[in-house]
Amino acid sequence: MEHDAAWTLHPQLDNDCAMLGDLPLSRVLLFRDANYPWLILVPRVADAREVFDLADAVRTQLMREIADSAQALKRITGCDKINVAAIGNMVPQLHVHIVARRKDDPAWPGPVWGHAPARPYADDALAALLRDLRGALGLA
C-alpha cells in the first residue's frame, strides 16, 4: 500500500500496547492485558475514523489483514472464539480489535471492552507471546 506520511499512531494506543510490526496496510499492536491475547490493527491512513473513510481497495486489504491475523491468533492460542471490532468511541483513530476469547476468561461471554481492569503481562510471558505472534503473522 502507499505510504501515508501524514499518519502517526495515536498516543493512547502507543501507550497501551506493545509493537508487533507492520503489515502492508496496518500497524499491528498487542494490547497489554494478559487476560486476553488481544491484537489491534491500525491502518496507516491519516484521519481515518470509520471503515467507510477508506477507499475500496484499502478496505479490501484491511479485511484481508483482519482475517489473516484472526486466523493466526486462533492457531497459536487455541482459543474458543475470535472477537473483532472497530469501536473508536474513546480513541477516534480507526483501529480494529482482534481478541482471542476462551470460555474460562474473565469476561466470557460478555465483551472485553469496558471490562476492566487489565492484568499486566510478566516480562518473559510478553516476550514469548510477541515472538510467537511475530512468527505467526509473518512479522519476524
Place this chain on the structure above:
Amino acid sequence: MEHDAAWTLHPQLDNDCAMLGDLPLSRVLLFRDANYPWLILVPRVADAREVFDLADAVRTQLMREIADSAQALKRITGCDKINVAAIGNMVPQLHVHIVARRKDDPAWPGPVWGHAPARPYADDALAALLRDLRGALGLA
C-alpha cells in the same frame, strides 16, 4: 453471490430482530433496541463462524456491505460514531453488528454489547425507521 441453500438464519437473531432485506451476500436485520439504531448483517453462508471461514471474494463483499451499511446508517441517523463488531460468543452464526452511537446514548462511551436492557420500539417508530433504512440501503 452464490445462493447457499443450506443457510438458515439463527433462531435467536430471528427472534431479536426485524427483517430489513437481503444484500447480495448478507441478510440485513434491525436489532430491536430503541436505544440505538442497530443493524446486524448475516452473511448467507452455512456454517460460517469466523471471518476467516469466508473465501477471499466473499470477505471482500462482506466488507463492502459493512462499509456501505455503516455509511447509510450514519447518514440517516446523524450519529457521532459507528461501532462495528463480529463477536459471536453467544450466537455462533457469523453476524456483524453495525451500531449508531451518540454521545448521549445510555452506554456511551462504553460498548453496547452486554449493556442491558433493550428498550422496545413503539410500533410507528419501528415502521418509520425500517422504511428509512430500506431506502438508504437500497432494499426498498
